[in-house]
Amino acid sequence: MTSEETNRIVKELYQKVERFREAGIEPYPNRAQVSHLIGDVLSAYSEVEDEERLAQAGEFKLAGRIVSLRFHGRASFAHLRDMSGQIQLYFREDKVGREFYRKILKKMDVGDFLGASGTLFRTRTGELTLQVNEAKLLSKIVRPLPEKWHGLKDKELRYRQRYLDLIANKESRDRFLIRAKVVQGIRNYLSSKGFIEVETPTMQVIPGGAAAKPFVTHHNALDLELYLRIAPELYLKRLVVGGFDRVFELGKCYRNEGISSEHNPEFTMVEFYMAYADYNTLMELSEEMVSSLAKEILGDSKVPYGEYEIDFAPPWKRISFKDALTSIGNAPEEVWDSEEAARRFAEELEIETEHLHSHGKVLGEIFDELVEPNLIQPTFIYDYPVDISPLAKSKPEDPKVVERFELFVAGREIANAYTELNDPKEQRQRMLQQLRERDLGDEEAQRLDEDYIRALEYGLPPTAGEGIGVDRLVMLFTNAPSIRDVILFPTLRPQGG
């Protein structure tokens, strides 16, 4: 829908703009005067009943969008909304002047932006209201907003025109406000623990740090294929080599894979690396960070999610990958020791195993099928098979297993962490093994990154690192059924305009 093919209502509103101009009223002035945020006024005076005190509080200059408008002859009510809240406005023709009342206010529409200055009082029903003395049109809407009572329900429109969703649907506004608090809370928490925030390339020559298909792009001047990062991991560990013992990066990653209610091609991850720590430290850190975020932001460690109530209060359940397979997945014990038994069992579950080129991968599939959906309350699954964890450090007592955990909540992976593999020789062998799997057709196998191995040769201290899917965490905090509900502009096919 471009402005060329506008409908009748839009045309009428454009004409209204012209009539304002003809009357010498600028519908899009350059400046507004604001003395207070609406939310601040509400919190300061919502408890004050004394009319005299309200009147003596003085003049408030507020600005925002008109979200409702009720004319009653020579008096009118409206609600004005800014980011912090909304407040009722009361206009009287004898207060704001006949000129403004007749020529401007009466011609205004729900959705217009208005600057209003006046004093506080309470209406007969007790609502804190601004008695307007003076007002100014700040921006004229020329396209009607979604219906006031039912809001905007069409999911496609809500995603494509998120601004309308935000105007019309409070749940959506609240969700993204919570998202902002979660992001800020993560930054604050990690900073308070001595982590520094860094930025590493999102365009990489060798994409690494995860098993995923990358997006490809091209740099003209260098005539170079570049990949959008699938994870910042390998760069962050280079920084630990460089002496930044505690680093984190919070930002977008890109994976060229399917879209679903829990996958968006670009998504937000926070990764952090902590020298002289191991994966046990990070389990505690995760518990503390997420539970304190829930308490600070939502006021409770228990949060509703769909049909469940998730309790983030630590300690969280911990169970080894191997034990989870047998006790939660009811897989026979022999699958752990025998690749053949694992394949047989997987076939029974109708899992195709032909493309799975290692024992660990088969176990991973069995895990995804039988265990993951049952992990509702926060649960750490720890000690993963080495062949699906090419960047994690082996357990000294069992080289088939690495010191790695994943956090699951509501049947979904939220975080992935491990004690980092810092032996350069072993890392090279692991990457070479990944290359062989790539040759066998696994497009998501890791690539050999010689520069990364060289960095390890300069010495990576014992280090633990973790990545948390921020979008999925926000889904849990906001009871959102789809990742699209917590991403402002989710990836969609283009259509219409």
Next chain:
RNA sequence: GGGCCGCUAGCUCAACUGGCAGAGCAACGGACUCUUAAUCCGUUGGUUCCAGGUUCGAGUCCUGGGCGGCUCACCA
């Protein structure tokens, strides 16, 4: 990629078995000085997602396509 469902006015939704495309809100004109889904009177508004087909007649049935949702597959 498969299956199922959806797409009708700016928005939210109706329209029986194929028979004049409708309501509320919004918009436009008017009344109204404490309303809050304000109220009252009047008016206007349609490429029924697109392209074909069947039919005297298609929003409705058929074929193809588009976009979206859910789900399965894929995705450590």
